[in-house]
């Protein structure tokens with residue numbers, strides 16, 4: 001559970017579709033394909049303006065023209081599907097072991113709990129958290145035996161490039177000089193997670209959603225999905241909004257670090273997953289279980305030793321609302337809550 005999620009997680013109420021008018025779709029093609037520096041700066045500034053207004057509103061936007069090939073999405077979803085289809089005992093061979101300090105590997109249904117205050121059972125999802133090979137000690141501790149390793153590595157590289165581009169867009173959105181933030185991402189803590197959500201069968205209970213209401217811990221997340229199910233809490237409209245599924249379109253949501261950098265002005269959006277179709281609070285019987293859903297979440301995160309403090313242009317008249325925090329400490333603290341909460 002992160003910043004400001006308490007009221008949001010207290011209710012299933014008021015779930016509506018995200019109005020298209022509130023759904024900025026940012027086309028990054030002009031940023032990626034322009035060759036002169038002047039044109040690139042103008043394209044970054046234009047994208048930055050769109051990102052800034054989205055971040056002051058829902059903390060959420062979509063991205064097209066991102067440079068990731070449609071066939072790569074299909075390949076990753078196919079490989080992830082095959083992995084999750086394996087018998088439990090085979091998946092258990094890749095299990096994550098949080099006690100060794102490496103947050104990498106497989107976790108089963110209920111093992112992660114993103115809303116421990118409301119979910120005694122943990123999230124109704126399974127997943128694999130994947131980190132890049134960082135040295136002789138492969139943090140994936142599976143050598144080449146992880147069947148989807150090759151395609152995950154390829155996606156990881158592509159998503160890292162996209163994250164770097166988005167960081168430049170964010171620097172414009174924040175009104176700070178180019179490359180103010182990029183040094184923090186030279187040795188990033190980025191992580192790619194593949195998730196499988198089994199259909200939730202009505203009646204829906206807050207005690208076990210596909211993924212409980214939470215905020216993300218890092219700078220921002222880049223999310224691909226093969227079916228709808230994600231919902232955002234819109235603090236301005238006091239309502240949960242269903243995020244549509246638009247093929248080959250990525251969803252970007254902010255995490256706690258961008259919110260801290262901006263003294264809380266950019267929203268670290270509370271979100272959750274409810275894998276049903278047509279959820280309707282008053283007529284739950286109308287809701288039907290969703291299909292099996294997969295998502296790929298790329299967490300773009302700074303180096304562990306980054307000290308996150310409010311950026312000067314965002315301090316404003318109210319003064320700093322957050323003390324400086326070392327990113328690694330924030331991460332440890334959040335992981336402790338989300339994994340140990342469901343352990344006996």
Ligand SMILES: O=C(O)CCC(=O)C(=O)O
Nearest residue numbers: 195211216230273295297
């Ligand atoms: O699967 C999704 O759509 C969201 C997953 C998520 O929010 C997370 O793992 O932090």
Ligand SMILES: [Fe+2]
Nearest residue numbers: 214215216271
């Ligand atoms: Fe999340």
